[in-house]
Structure formats: C-alpha cells, structure tokens
Amino acid sequence: xxxxxxxxxxxxxxxxxxxxxxxxxxxxxxxxxxxxxxxxxxxxxxxxxxxxxxxxxxxxxxxxxxxxxxxxxxxxxxxxxxxxxxxxxxxxxxxxxxxxxxxxxxxxxxxxxxxxxxxxxxxxxxxxxxxxxxxxxxxxxxxxxxxxxxxxxxxxxxxxxxxxxxxxxxxxxxxxxxxxxxxxxxxxxxxxxxxxxxxxxxxxxxxxxxxxxxxxxxxxxxxxxxxxxxxxxxxxxxxxxxxxxxxxxxxxxxxxxxxxxxxxxxxxxxxxxxxxxxxxxxxxxxxxxxxxxxxxxxxxxxxxxxxxxxxxxxxxxxxxxxxxxxxxxxxxxxxxxxxxxxxxxxxxxxxxxxxxxxxxxxxxxxxxxxxx
Amino acid sequence: xxxxxxxxxxxxxxxxxxxxxxxxxxxxxxxxxxxxxxxxxxxxxxxxxxxxxxxxxxxxxxxxxxxxxxxxxxxxxxxxxxxxxxxxxxxxxxxxxxxxxxxxxxxxxxxxxxxxxxxxxxxxxxxxxxxxxxxxxxxxxxxxxxxxxxxxxxxxxxxxxxxxxxxxxxxxxxxxxxxxxxxxxxxxxxxxxxxxxxxxxxxxxxxxxxxxxxxxxxxxxxxxxxxxxxxx
Numbered sequence: 166x167x168x169x170x171x172x173x174x175x176x177x178x179x180x181x182x183x184x185x186x187x188x189x190x191x192x193x194x195x196x197x198x199x200x201x202x203x204x205x206x207x208x209x210x211x212x213x214x215x216x217x218x219x220x221x222x223x224x225x226x227x228x229x230x231x232x233x234x235x236x237x238x239x240x241x242x243x244x245x246x247x248x249x250x251x252x253x254x255x256x257x258x259x260x261x262x263x264x265x266x267x268x269x270x271x272x273x274x275x276x277x278x279x280x281x282x283x284x285x286x287x288x289x290x291x292x293x294x295x296x297x298x299x300x301x302x303x304x305x306x307x308x309x310x311x312x313x314x315x316x317x318x319x320x321x322x323x324x325x326x327x328x329x330x331x332x333x334x335x336x337x338x339x340x341x342x343x344x345x346x347x348x349x350x351x352x353x354x355x356x357x358x359x360x361x362x363x364x365x366x367x368x369x370x371x372x373x374x375x376x377x378x379x380x381x382x383x384x385x386x387x388x389x390x391x392x393x394x395x396x397x398x399x400x401x402x403x404x405x406x407x408x409x410x411x412x413x414x415x416x417x418x419x420x421x422x423x424x425x426x427x428x429x430x431x432x433x434x435x436x437x438x439x440x441x442x443x444x445x446x447x448x449x450x451x452x453x454x455x456x457x458x459x460x461x462x463x464x465x466x467x468x469x470x471x472x473x474x475x476x477x478x479x480x481x482x483x484x485x486x487x488x489x490x491x492x493x494x495x496x497x498x499x500x501x502x503x504x505x506x507x508x509x510x511x512x513x514x515x516x517x518x519x520x521x522x523x524x525x526x527x528x529x530x531x532x533x534x535x536x537x
Numbered sequence: 538x539x540x541x542x543x544x545x546x547x548x549x550x551x552x553x554x555x556x557x558x559x560x561x562x563x564x565x566x567x568x569x570x571x572x573x574x575x576x577x578x579x580x581x582x583x584x585x586x587x588x589x590x591x592x593x594x595x596x597x598x599x600x601x602x603x604x605x606x607x608x609x610x611x612x613x614x615x616x617x618x619x620x621x622x623x624x625x626x627x628x629x630x631x632x633x634x635x636x637x638x639x640x641x642x643x644x645x646x647x648x649x650x651x652x653x654x655x656x657x658x659x660x661x662x663x664x665x666x667x668x669x670x671x672x673x674x675x676x677x678x679x680x681x682x683x684x685x686x687x688x689x690x691x692x693x694x695x696x697x698x699x700x701x702x703x704x705x706x707x708x709x710x711x712x713x714x715x716x717x718x719x720x721x722x723x724x725x726x727x728x729x730x731x732x733x734x735x736x737x738x739x740x741x742x743x744x745x746x747x748x749x750x751x752x753x754x755x756x757x758x759x760x761x762x763x764x765x766x767x768x769x
C-alpha cells in the first residue's frame with residue numbers, strides 16, 4: 166500500500182511540471198507534415214494578456230523581418246514557397262501594450278520533403294479497395310463468369326435513335342460536351358462516340374459532331390474514322406462532319422442550335438461536360454422533335470436534361486456507357502466493381518453516422534484527410 | 538505499333554500522375570507540371586487545326602452555294618474582321634503591327650478589336666444566355682404538369698423553393714410565431730436546399746467519382762480503347 170502511495174505521489178509530481186508547462190506561452194516552428202518540403206508550420210499559444218504579435222523570420226545575415234502580424238492568442242501560420250532542406254529561424258514577439266510589456270519566443274525548423282502524404286491515406290485505402298474490386302471482377306469476366314449488370318435504358322435506346330434517324334433520312338447529332346480533352350467526361354463521351362459511329366456507319370446515317378475544342382475535334386475525328394473502318398465503311402467517313410465551331414461558350418451554343426434548326430437531326434446526343442448552356446441546347450432539340458439522350462457528370466445540369474431529354478445518363482452511367490455498349494466481359498466486370506464501390510460508400514456513410522452520433526470524431530476526421 | 542504506342546503512353550502517364558497524387562516530393566510534382574505544359578503546347582497547335590477546319594468548312598459551303606450560305610459568309614467576314622483589327626492594332630495593352638493605334642482609339646473610344654468585342658460579341662453572347670430564361674419557363678411548365686405523385690411532389694417543392702427565395706416569402710409567412718419558425722418559407726427553402734438537395738447531389742457526385750475511377754482504370758490498363766476507335 167505504501168509503495169502504491171509512493172508511486173501515486175511520484176506520478177503526480179511528474180505531472181505537475183507538465184501542468185505548469187501547459188499554461189505557459191508556447192511558440193513552435195516545425196516542418197510542415199506530409200508536404201513537398203517547401204513549408205514550415207508555426208504554432209503559438211500566448212498569454213491571455215497579450216494584445217498583439219509580430220511573427221518574424223531571420224534572413225541570411227540573421228536580421229529578423231516581420232511577415233505576419235494578425236493577432237490571436239492561439240493560432241498557426243503556414244509559411245510556404247520555401248526551399249527544400251533549408252533551415253529557417255523564426256521569432257515571435259507577443260506584446261502587452263497596456264502594460265508596456267513584451268515577450269520574445271524563438272524557434273527554428275528544417276524543411277523536408279516527405280515520401281507519402283499521410284493526409285491522403287484514407288483516399289489511398291478507398292482507391293485500393295475499389296480498384297481491387299474492379300480488377301477482381303475484370304478477372305472474373307475474363308474467366309467467363311456471367312455477371313449481372315442492370316439495364317441502362319439511355320444506352321439501350323441508342324439503336325432506336327439511330328434507327329429512327331435512318332428511317333427519316335436525317336442526321337445524328339453528337340455533342341461531346343464543352344470541356345477539353347483533359348476532362349474525363351470528354352473521354353467518356355468519345356468512348357460512347359466510337360460505338361455510335363460504328364452503328365451509324367453500318368446504317369449509313371450521317372453523323373455530325375460539332376466540337377468546342379480543337380483537341381476534341383482531332384480526337385473525335387480519329388475515333389470516328391477508326392469506327393468507320395471497323396464497320397467496313399471507310400468510304401462513308403466524312404471528315405468535314407466532325408468540325409470545330411467556337412471556343413466561346415454561347416458562340417458554340419448558337420452554332421449547335423443553328424445546326425439543330427437547319428439540319429433537323431432525328432437523334433441528338435449530348436454527352437460530356439455541360440454548364441449553363443445545357444438547357445438551351447436540349448430545349449432547342451426538344452423543339453425540333455428529335456429523340457434526345459444526354460449525360461453529364463455535372464449534377465447541377467442533370468435536372469435540365471431529365472426534363473428535356475428522352476433518356477438521361479446520371480452519375481457513373483456516363484462513364485460506364487462504353488463498357489455497357491461493348492458487352493465485353495472484361496469491361497462489364499469493371500462495372501461490377503463500381504457496384505462494390507457503391508456498397509462500400511453506403512457502409513462507410515452508415516458507420517460515419519453512427520460514430521458521429523456516438524461522438525467518435527476520429528472516423529470522420531480520418532476520411533476528411535486527417536490521416537496524419 | 539500504331540495501336541500499342543498510345544496504350545503504353547496512356548499507361549505510363551496515368552500511372553505516374555496517379556502515384557504522384559500521393560507522393561508530394563520530387564520528381565512527381567515536376568513531372569505533373571511538365572505533362573500539363575505539354576498538354577497546353579499541344580492545345581496551342583490544335584487551335585490552328587480548329588481554325589483551319591472552320592475556314593475550310595465555311596469557304597467550301599460558300600463556294601458551293603450550299604443552302605444558307607450567306608450565314609457562312611457572315612461567319613467568315615466576322616472571323617476575318619476580328620483577325621485583321623487584332624493584328625493591326627492589337628487588343629487591350631498589347632500593341633499590333635501598327636502600334637497602339639492612338640488615332641483610332643480617340644475616335645472609337647477603344648481599340649477596334651476591343652470595341653467590336655464589347656459592342657458586338659458581348660451583346661450577342663448575352664442574348665444567347667438570356668434565352669435561358671424563356672427555356673427555363675417552358676421546361677419548368679412541362680416538368681410541373683401534375684401527372685404523377687412524383688411530378689406533384691416536384692411542383693410543391695419547386696413552389697416552396699422559388700417563393701422562399703423571394704422577399705414575398707417573408708411577407709406571406711413572417712407572421713408564423715418563432716416557436717414554429719421552421720415552417721416559414723425561407724426556413725423551409727434553406728432546409729430543402731441544405732439537406733435533401735445536398736444529399737441527392739452528393740450521391741450523384743459519389744457515383745460519378747466511382748465511374749471516373751473505373752473508367753480511368755480501364756484506360757490506364759488498356760482495357761478501354763474506344764477513344765482510339767475500339768478494337769482489340
């Protein structure tokens with residue numbers, strides 16, 4: 166018992182200086198964690214009597230210069246654009262102007278580039294799980310396992326739309342969005358353009374592809390040309406049907422609207438990235454009586470497409486379209502991986518709700534990028 | 538070779554950018570910025586292709602006197618006019634071949650390019666954008682026709698949100714006591730926008746993000762090759 170009492174007193178005595186330290190004004194300078202080695206993190210916890218501060222950095226001669234003076238008793242400042250591996254000296258002067266007093270704190274830090282951004286650990290885990298699932302289902306698809314993929318009516322209707330255009334002797338209009346080739350939505354649109362062009366070549370229906378970006382025009386030309394060759398109709402390919410209109414948003418819209426009104430296409434496809442022009446385009450198409458299919462990753466434009474188009478590809482359907490149309494078992498396997506991803510997200514959301522209700526903030530914090 | 542080279546380039550570039558997203562140290566940030574620079578350079582050259590396509594298409598249609606050819610002629614004249622005035626007198630602070638064109642700036646109030654941009658291009662652009670108001674009205678009319686339970690629900694929600702965004706909402710429901718303030722139209726609107734609307738939008742965003750992961754993986758691994766024209 167005596168020993169326990171002695172141990173208890175020792176622990177208390179050990180904690181006492183810590184308790185005193187906790188109330189002491191503190192200033193620290195440290196290398197910014199998990200960065201590319203170009204930033205220093207400065208933290209302070211000042212005396213409550215302090216009313217202003219001056220954060221200073223020493224130059225090569227050791228002379229301090231102020232670079233930050235926004236006052237807060239407890240705060241932090243990240244100094245960026247520094248050199249990797251450099252040692253930097255800092256000084257914080259906390260003023261108590263009412264008492265005519267000031268305290269000086271110093272600190273130094275050496276920047277270091279990290280090999281991994283721990284703030285992205287949760288993202289890496291999720292990405293690993295989703296990619297793992299996709300690869301697993303691709304493997305199953307390769308082995309010949311039958312995979313159930315739900316129907317996407319917007320894509321099933323492609324034949325109907327092309328058939329109607331063929332019957333009416335009218336062209337098909339395909340707009341691959343207004344974004345450049347660096348946008349995955351545009352790539353997804355080009356992936357759908359390929360089977361569409363193949364079918365239009367088979368049916369002998371004219372395909373018009375107005376583009377907002379020259380890069381997209383070049384890629385679309387290659388895509389359509391290859392598709393016509395695959396269909397065995399290279400002679401039917403007309404390069405001038407895939408053309409550049411304008412880089413200007415509403416100039417492009419005016420051009421496409423003009424095409425819809427003059428050429429009266431029987432089927433319109435609006436797939437890719439769209440912004441404020443989405444409704445202007447599709448409402449004009451609705452007015453011409455064309456069968457319309459639209460798809461975008463921009464959630465704000467989806468309601469406009471739903472109202473004005475016959476079929477709308479929502480969310481991941483745009484990215485899944487090419488795999489869905491191809492019916493290639495490998496590609497269909499990857500779609501099954503998407504479903505696993507959705508299940509994972511549902512589970513994480515439910516767990517997140519429960520942990521937040523229980524007051525366990527670490528779960529949300531981890532997925533917000535606080536892995537470090 | 539023609540098919541495999543783009544696949545190898547896509548694989549290497551995709552993998553480097555993916556890995557670089559998690560490793561903040563050199564050489565990954567430099568590689569990423571270099572790839573972006575390359576994209577910008579290629580885009581610059583592609584602009585010439587676009588202009589060439591535009592000119593070729595319009596000149597052919599005018600030459601062959603195709604239907605509506607005067608429109609194509611108007612397009613060509615506008616293109617040439619902007620190009621010529623831009624080359625001769627420049628735009629904003631940038632001088633042209635004839636310098637800053639002080640004389641013409643005095644009479645027009647701006648450089649010819651800027652004058653045409655402000656007084657012709659911007660109004661035309663604004664006209665196209667303003668069509669949106671009429672199209673929203675006609676599309677909303679179709680969407681709100683009460684046919685099913687869902688369209689009924691949509692109409693009620695839309696009326697609440699539209700009214701809640703106006704000062705009229707306060708006038709209509711401002712009398713509701715503070716205890717029941719959640720029934721006031723602005724509060725109801727905020728609730729609809731903040732919770733059901735945000736939840737639905739996030740669901741779409743998450744599903745789109747999963748689609749992007751799948752599509753990117755297919756492209757990196759060379760399984761998806763439709764953008765190259767398809768084929769095995």
